Amino acid sequence: MSVCIRQLAAHCSLGSDLSSCVESLSRLELPAPVKRHFDCSHEQVAIPYFRMRNKPSGDFYQILINRLANLLDRAELNADDRLDTALLIGSSSFDVHISEQQYQQDLAKLGDQAAVSMPIVGYGKLAETFGESLGLSSHRYTYSTACTSSANALLYAKQLIEQGQVKHALVLGLEPENNTSVLGFYGLGLISPSEQMHPFDDDRDGLVLGEALGAALLSAADVTPAPQRRFTLAGGAIGTDNHSLTAAHTSGSEIARVIDQALQQAKISPADIQAIKAHGTASLKNDEAEAAALNRIFAGAIPPAFALKPYIGHTLGACGALELALTLGCLQTGYLPATPSAKGDGGLGVKLLRQLKPSQPGYYLLNCFAFGGNNNALIIHDQGEKGSE
Amino acid sequence: MVSPVSDELKLRLKQIIIEECDKDELTPDDIANDEPLLTGDLDLDSLDVLQICMAVKKEYGVRIEGNTAARRALKDIDALAQTIADATAE
Amino acid sequence: MYIENSYSLLHKVDAQNPVLADAQAVIQQWHGKRIRRIDRYIQLCVAGGLACAGERKLPSNTGVYLSTRCGAVSTSSQVMHTIESENELPKPLHFVNTLGNSAGFYLTQLLQLTGTALVLSKETLSFEAALLHAMMDINSGLCDYALVGTFDEVALPVDHQLQRLNAAPNAPHLFEGTHWLLLSKSATNTAIGSPVYARSPSELLQKIKWQGSDVQLGFEPCEEERHQLEGQTIEVFQNEALAAGTVPHGAFGAASLLDAAGKNTPLLHINRTEPNHYCGVAINA
Structure with missing residues (x-):
């Protein structure tokens, strides 16, 4: 049974909805990150950060519920359909920013001894609250595998539908702005001193984090209206690379293995891949590992590749769903995104597209890798505009 | 000019390494001043390096930034102590 | 499985x-x-x-x-x-x-x-x-x-x-x-069935088509929940500890399920999350 990706949503540094994000990408304009200043005891630090464009104010939880409700409405799912809809949330930070705010208030009010650090616990709370509010099925799952969280959620959305547990699955990738992620990554020395991400280039010097939301509604093909059947999640795989806790195996062998499994699962060969959405974090070793894997799989004939993080930053647990939404949004408009600043001089053998390129129907590989060696590769099939009619 | 380095500083650095890298099985006496920190028996990795650099910054206000500087400073206890002595003497 | x-x-x-x-x-x-x-x-x-x-x-x-x-x-x-x-x-x-x-x-x-x-x-x-x-x-x-x-x-x-x-x-x-x-x-x-969700204990028994007579719960049931499970022999895992106010950890339901699995008899493990979502796993059925 094929599983269609029928509705998408995105909100990141490029725009507050998918069409504005896609339009920004088509203009090839790199948003400038803001500077986040922290007055630490031993130093003042200023860390670049891609904040959401037109970030809404108001209750964080209600805003998300409204976004998801809108997605369900667009798909015209009725109450019965919703009871047959799973909710899968992938995030690395969840609502830790609310926890931080509450702790700051308690510190001011109660003092250091009495204030409870990390007052809000329970990764699954968001899914239960949202699922209840939206009238969804009991299949409500939360994935916490760092940067692959929402990519893994997409893969299990497909599993749940294929195995008949539900007809529909709503996937949310979420990374709200918070101090823990920003200062944690800074402390690891992973933030780009140049404040720009240059994936696969010689002068790559790290990443810039970003806040984002990406969402997708998946449904079994037999309950998806024909105009919404253009994209299917054709396959995917998860692999574990336990070579090192903090960096991928630079031989690329582990990443190549997961891409190979994803291709097998989709029953296609490397030659069928039209283009690659690279993970491309612009960190030294991870780009080396991804490039080595792509060279292994595609034997030196790497299909056109693009990376979205120079535009949106690394949105951690949200990046799987967000970058899927942006990629499919670009395909709907008929082009592959590009990075004009990419030099392709890194000796890694991966040259990112520098100009927009018309897209073709076919298969697309979406890479996503996480800290701690959790790797995910997804294969999307685009039937093209005609296929959805 | 090379700044003088005290034995107390070297002892404290050994304690920092044991603590920050969770090398509970060691005592400062087990670490020779010229024992390689990154390639020898201690087998410290990049995460250990980050831990030590952050602790040194906090305790001595000395920043050791970037891979090359860290590898040079963390060659052995002698080199680390000298790096701190030189930086704090400036 | x-x-x-x-x-x-x-x-x-x-x-x-x-x-x-x-x-x-x-x-x-x-x-x-x-x-x-x-x-x-x-x-x-x-x-x-x-x-x-x-x-x-x-x-x-x-x-x-x-x-x-x-x-x-x-x-x-x-x-x-x-x-x-x-x-x-x-x-x-x-x-x-x-x-x-x-x-x-x-x-x-x-x-x-x-x-x-x-x-x-x-x-x-x-x-x-x-x-x-x-x-x-x-x-x-x-x-x-x-x-x-x-x-x-x-x-x-x-x-x-x-x-x-x-x-x-x-x-x-x-x-x-x-x-x-x-x-x-x-x-x-030890055979173990697939987890099944329901909005009430009685709905769960129906959905699983439970033929057995023993149920082990990973939570303290209220009167209504006991009523819906009438006819079943109910055992509450760590009943005394829970009654004495011991705070269960997030993985408590798993401790109950594994305890049930060790009993070598047909048993339905039921666990609950707020607000009233139940999950059942049949053991040795």
């Missing part, structure tokens, strides 16, 4: 005089040496996983399905305290230990597993959620074995932990633990 092996460490922590479970001792038993740099949350994961795998050499594609309700609370709260109260950068090691895959990294490295690995959460039904994911992957032919585990720790001080859990401030005890099973398709003594 069948249970090849299981391991459950349920530890009761005295709120007045807290002594935490010694997970390093379990690790030492199976691995032979202490692992440096891992916090108690990761220790609970590694200890349970190693003990459940036992002497077996698992195929490298064995799936690993980790679950937790609250995650690495001790280290996460330490990181937040460092940032918000001390105005310092978090220690790299502390931050890394809070990341989702860190616990699984150590376990899969020790067991030399390179296949699917997940970290899942679903409030008090986190273990059941992990079990369902493992079963889906075995069903689809992705792997022949799955290591399914859940773990939740007590973070000190106890009064802070009780506030995080919205528990009574005078609770006498808190549970923590690590609970695991090794799942496969090859028949063993």
